[in-house]
Amino acid sequence: xxxxxxxxxxxxxxxxxxxxxxxxxxxxxxxxxxxxxxxxxxxxxxxxxxxxxxxxxxxxxxxxxxxxxxxxxxxxxxxxxxxxxxxxxxxxxxxxxxxxxxxxxxxxxxxxxxxxxxxxxxxxxxxxxxxxxxxxxxxxxxxxxxxxxxxxxxxxxxxxxxxxxxxxxxxxxxxxxxxxxxxxxxxxxxxxxxxxxxxxxxxxxxxxxxxxxxxxxxxxxxxxxxxxxxxxxxxxxxxxxxxxxxxxxxxxxxxxxxxxxxxxxxxxxxxxxxxxxxxxxxxxxxxxxxxxxxxxxxxxxxxxxxxxxxxxxxxxxxxxxxxxxxxxxxxxxxxxxxxxxxxxxxxxxxxxxxxxxxxxxxxxxxxxxxxxxxxxxxxxxxxxxxxxxxxxxxxxxxxxxxxxxxxxxxxxxxxxxxxxxxxxxxxxxxxxxxxxxxxxxxxxxxxxxxxxxxxxxxxxxxxxxxxxxxxxxxxxxxxxxxxxxxxxxxxxxxxxxxxxxxxxxxxxxxxxxx
Numbered sequence: 001x002x003x004x005x006x007x008x009x010x011x012x013x014x015x016x017x018x019x020x021x022x023x024x025x026x027x028x029x030x031x032x033x034x035x036x037x038x039x040x041x042x043x044x045x046x047x048x049x050x051x052x053x054x055x056x057x058x059x060x061x062x063x064x065x066x067x068x069x070x071x072x073x074x075x076x077x078x079x080x081x082x083x084x085x086x087x088x089x090x091x092x093x094x095x096x097x098x099x100x101x102x103x104x105x106x107x108x109x110x111x112x113x114x115x116x117x118x119x120x121x122x123x124x125x126x127x128x129x130x131x132x133x134x135x136x137x138x139x140x141x142x143x144x145x146x147x148x149x150x151x152x153x154x155x156x157x158x159x160x161x162x163x164x165x166x167x168x169x170x171x172x173x174x175x176x177x178x179x180x181x182x183x184x185x186x187x188x189x190x191x192x193x194x195x196x197x198x199x200x201x202x203x204x205x206x207x208x209x210x211x212x213x214x215x216x217x218x219x220x221x222x223x224x225x226x227x228x229x230x231x232x233x234x235x236x237x238x239x240x241x242x243x244x245x246x247x248x249x250x251x252x253x254x255x256x257x258x259x260x261x262x263x264x265x266x267x268x269x270x271x272x273x274x275x276x277x278x279x280x281x282x283x284x285x286x287x288x289x290x291x292x293x294x295x296x297x298x299x300x301x302x303x304x305x306x307x308x309x310x311x312x313x314x315x316x317x318x319x320x321x322x323x324x325x326x327x328x329x330x331x332x333x334x335x336x337x338x339x340x341x342x343x344x345x346x347x348x349x350x351x352x353x354x355x356x357x358x359x360x361x362x363x364x365x366x367x368x369x370x371x372x373x374x375x376x377x378x379x380x381x382x383x384x385x386x387x388x389x390x391x392x393x394x395x396x397x398x399x400x401x402x403x404x405x406x407x408x409x410x411x412x413x414x415x416x417x418x419x420x421x422x423x424x425x426x427x428x429x430x431x432x433x434x435x436x437x438x439x440x441x442x443x444x445x446x447x448x449x450x451x452x453x454x455x456x457x458x459x460x461x462x463x464x465x466x467x468x469x470x471x472x473x474x475x476x477x478x479x480x481x482x483x484x485x486x487x488x489x490x491x492x493x494x495x496x497x498x499x500x501x502x503x504x505x506x507x508x509x510x511x512x513x514x
Contacts, residue, residue, distance in 0.1 A: 062262030108146030175199035240377030
């Protein structure tokens with residue numbers, strides 16, 4: 001018979017095991033709903049983006065992109081990392097939420113005025129006077145964002161991605177329909193502006209309906225300053241991320257004007273859509289999960305390794321496929337977008353590096369080391385800016401195709417010489433993952449990527465199709481998907497078991513309903 005001590009130890013171990021299983025299920029459930037959010041939002045957004053691109057053209061897209069960068073930069077000062085501080089903080093009080101809400105609202109009103117006041121200067125800087133009016137209208141999205149930050153942070157902290165998914169997808173559909181209709185009737189730039197404003201308004205209304213949190217009239221400086229210790233270093237890191245993401249378009253706008261910006265943003269948007277739909281959901285959920293496990297290194301290591309494995313499986317084959325179909329994809333959008341196809345191939349390689357390096361900053365922040373994250377991000381950003389400026393000066397008098405391609409190559413150059421040699425080793429060191437474990441986690445996705453590339457390359461060789469052929473595009477997507485999925489299921493037993501379980505569950509649900 002067991003004595004009391006043995007029974008207590010076994011019960012404690014069983015309770016711990018059940019807790020870990022429950023947390024893993026909660027994490028996977030959150031990832032599932034986060035994928036629903038991203039696939040709905042980014043999928044619908046990408047579809048509408050390419051439809052609008054065919055109706056509008058590179059110049060109007062470039063103009064709105066330049067205006068959006070300006071407004072998005074000011075929006076960063078609205079949050080200042082406070083939303084991440086609300087998610088990361090272990091003990092959160094109502095006073096913290098109130099303080100952030102009222103600070104954001106007051107700051108948002110001021111930023112709207114600043115945005116409108118300096119809109120003419122930004123328009124002149126980018127050689128497009130019509131930007132001033134576009135910026136003035138888009139500036140009101142700053143205020144809409146101010147009214148959303150706390151509610152979104154609360155839902156993310158609760159891992160309630162179901163509500164965020166519904167809110168995001170509905171707002172995207174409603175605004176997308178309006179944008180396409182406006183573009184069809186020849187409203188050009190204003191179709192894109194109207195689509196963004198309506199999206200933010202609908203998203204705000206739905207967010208306040210699904211969120212149970214409401215502010216009161218109390219404001220506490222003490223609670224706000226408690227969050228600033230984490231939020232300000234996080235904000236500095238996010239500021240670096242912003243410039244790293246947008247500096248290419250900024251350099252293109254200053255040196256070459258809106259047409260080059262439009263071409264580059266199309267290529268970048270295609271790459272980012274695939275990257276976000278495949279792995280950003282895991283990135284979004286992982287920060288909250290890593291924060292939960294920050295004092296439990298063994299569980300944290302396993303969670304990080306799972307996140308890397310899932311991201312690589314979802315992203316690497318998809319980026320390989322996008323690079324292979326880039327010519328047909330761009331040609332089907334419209335002949336005016338042709339110069340973007342080569343840049344898209346290069347940016348797909350850049351996206352591969354960000355699958356893993358993108359976990360470095362969230363992991364450092366979850367471990368309470370935002371200062372280190374900020375230093376790393378600014379190191380990458382400063383180096384990237386220098387390389388992009390040199391590239392812009394070298395091709396200043398070239399055709400738009402070479403201008404856009406040179407900026408993409410400059411991004412790749414920075415990634416190969418800085419991001420991979422620095423970010424990934426730091427990531428492995430902080431997470432406690434060995435290089436062998438890392439390579440084992442990535443191996444199935446690497447093999448699947450090769451299985452995507454080879455059959456599509458053979459198709460190009462034996463059946464060269466004419467540019468813009470929809471049949472050829474569908475054939476490329478189909479053969480690449482079959483090759484990648486078949487290889488993944490063949491070499492990855494965990495994925496194979498997961499797919500089998502889902503099929504069994506789906507069959508049972510169908511049987512119950514019938």
